[in-house]
Amino acid sequence: MSAQTALPSLPQPVRPVQPAVAPPVVRPRPYGFTTQQVHAGDAGVPGGHGDRVAPIHVSAGFRFEDSASAAARFSGEEDGFVYSRVANPTTAALERRLAALEGGTEALVVGSGQAAITTALLGLLQAGDHLLASDHLYEGSRGLFEENFARFGIEVDFVHDHADPAAWRRLLRPTTRVLFAESLSNPRNEVLDVAAVSGVAHAHGVPLVVDNTLATPYLLRPLEHGADVVVHSASKFLSGHGTALGGVVVVGTGFPWQGRAPGGDLLFPQLAEPSAVLGGRSWLDLHGERAYAEHARHAVAARFGPVLSPFNAFLVQQGVETLxxxxxxxxxxxxxxxxxxxxxxxxxxxxxxxxxxxxxxxxxxxxxxxxxxxxxxxxxxxxxxxxxxxxxxxxxxxxxxxxxxxxxxxxxxxxxxxxxxxxxxxxxxxxxxxxxxxxxxxxxxxxxxxxxxxxxxxxxxxxxxxxxxxxxxxxxxx
Incomplete structure (x- = not known):
């Protein structure tokens, strides 16, 4: 047989047709806390140099690609950094990590724990509103509520027996807009029944804000027990070395910010009513469930100006990695x-x-x-x-x-x-x-x-x- 002679074709074996089966969905095992405190939110820096640790960005502002991009960023239609009083790549890296550790959707870091409490609550309260707080509080928080908030026309009551849900219910008013407590009190180390107090808050249509400084997310994640917002003095355990001041506000998911009081009034008109700053739209129109977080960042923190420096954000993140x-x-x-x-x-x-x-x-x-x-x-x-x-x-x-x-x-x-x-x-x-x-x-x-x-x-x-x-x-x- 010559090399050019074709070999006879052989019959191919007949294989049974197999039904199409989708590959099994393999869901990744959730990472443990210690792994998350080192890796969570580690998205890298666009245009960076492969930095393994989030670098310190000390720029006050950031360049725009063009005029259209500048306008889009100011309108909120495009993500990106504008000015470090609002956001910064170093602080943003810390925000992603702390949101993950607390089990929240997003976080906002500010210059101190006191600034975190102020920002979180002024995002919810206005003149004529009522704040209901535990009597077992850090003295700086008490003074802020009794003196500074009073000057803004915000009234406050303190619940002496914070372990009793009925004690919280007795002090509720039609104008109550937020409940506030510490997960672990200072200095008596009293534990808040987060689920019970959040139940009281939600039955009234308002959120529970928990100061989780002493517990840290390693010991307790209040959002998993019904809290809606968590604040920390990052100067304490999160930093851990007494070298940096900082604060954080972490927002959970699922709270109905568009809710109304029994009389029909909006509970949080600052989120639901049209705003000239937003071109006649409301924060809820523009951001949906993220309305409170965006309002706290842009309409409270950015205007009052309690900025966390990028250097302090770097120090806090270093501390978080060994929390x-x-x-x-x-x-x-x-x-x-x-x-x-x-x-x-x-x-x-x-x-x-x-x-x-x-x-x-x-x-x-x-x-x-x-x-x-x-x-x-x-x-x-x-x-x-x-x-x-x-x-x-x-x-x-x-x-x-x-x-x-x-x-x-x-x-x-x-x-x-x-x-x-x-x-x-x-x-x-x-x-x-x-x-x-x-x-x-x-x-x-x-x-x-x-x-x-x-x-x-x-x-x-x-x-x-x-x-x-x-x-x-x-x-x-x-």
């Missing part, structure tokens, strides 16, 4: 020290939700399975003289008004943070003359215990005789 590791250590040490301090004869009482004696203990078991935070209030039997000697005898605990640092910190609330409140108000807040607030850091717990033990001995030396350990022992024997 879970630090908070786990904070919580372990705080729980061990709280248990030991509660049994010490020089101590009259300890407030920490990890303790069975805490009124918040059962709520902590429900909401805080990873730990009850690192801030605790310790009340000494010897009152203010003992508290002063105790603080001044500590060596590892820094005496300063801050918390959430890798370093352990101590302060005397009655003479500092709560000094301007009446004795009755301090008593209700659990701040007694002998109360000290501890923010437990990440040092070796044995070293912290030794430091506290030395300070307790010094405090006992100035304890009045009637309250001394010997006197207490004799009273017990009698």
């Amino acid at each position: 879970s590791l630090r908070v786990a250590q904070h919580c372990r040490s705080a729980a061990l020290l709280a248990s030991w301090l509660e049994r010490h004869p020089a101590v009259a009482g300890v407030d920490h939700a990890s303790l069975a004696s805490s009124p918040s203990h059962l709520r902590a078991r429900r909401y805080l399975p990873r730990g009850s935070g690192s801030v605790l209030a310790v009340t000494l039997r010897g009152g203010a003289p003992a508290a002063r000697r105790f603080i001044e005898s500590l060596q590892l605990f820094s005496h300063m008004t801050h918390l959430g640092d890798v370093r352990s910190l101590v302060v005397h609330p009655a003479s500092t943070t709560h000094a301007h409140r009446t004795p009755a108000q301090r008593e209700r807040a659990g701040v007694h003359p002998g109360t000290v607030r501890l923010s437990v850091g990440i040092e070796d717990v044995e070293d912290l215990q030794a430091d506290l033990r030395r300070a307790l001995v010094a405090a006992e030396l100035v304890t009045p005789h009637a309250d001394s350990l010997e006197g207490a022992a004799q009273d017990g024997a009698a």
Whole structure:
């Protein structure tokens, strides 16, 4: 057979026709918290150089491609950066990460925790509205509500028993537009029943805003329990190293911002009514469910100007990458020290939700399975003289008004943070003359215990005789 002779064609085997089957949908396993705190929102920078860490963009403004792009960005029809008072690539990277960690749809970072609370609430409130807040608050928040908001015509009431949903319901008014509380209170470490309070808020048609600073998203994500907006002082645990100020507002999903009061009035007319700035459209027309977040960014934060610097955003993001590791250590040490301090004869009482004696203990078991935070209030039997000697005898605990640092910190609330409140108000807040607030850091717990033990001995030396350990022992024997 020549090389040119064609071979006879062979019959092809007949294969049965298989029905078309769609490939199985493989859903990616959700990443764990520690993976997210390192990678979430890491979208890179358009036109960048492959930076693995979000760089610090220190430009005040950003160039437009052309006139049409400039107009589109100002109208909100085109995404992009315009001016760092509104948004910046470095701060935007931090916003994406914090939104992911809290389980929110988007976030807005600002210059401090106080700025975050102000921005979040002024996006919801106007003159004539009523704010209902927990009585167990950071004193800066209380002063903001009672003094500054009052000048804007916003009224406020405080719920003393924030663990009782009925106490919240009793203080609701037709003009109530928002409920506000802390997930973990300062300094008593009381746990908020987020689901119960959000139920009260939603039955009234209004949102719940939760300050989650002390819990952090590693311990608790309030949006998963019914909260609508979460705020943080990023200066505390999120940053973690006492080097940067910052704040964040994280917005959840599903709240009906177009809702109306029983009388038919819009609950949030600033979102639903036409705006000349938006060409006769409303924020809801333009942004839908994102209306509140966009209004808070552009009509509140951008105008009041509480800008977070790109450098501070960079520092906060560096801290966030180790958040879970630090908070786990904070919580372990705080729980061990709280248990030991509660049994010490020089101590009259300890407030920490990890303790069975805490009124918040059962709520902590429900909401805080990873730990009850690192801030605790310790009340000494010897009152203010003992508290002063105790603080001044500590060596590892820094005496300063801050918390959430890798370093352990101590302060005397009655003479500092709560000094301007009446004795009755301090008593209700659990701040007694002998109360000290501890923010437990990440040092070796044995070293912290030794430091506290030395300070307790010094405090006992100035304890009045009637309250001394010997006197207490004799009273017990009698």
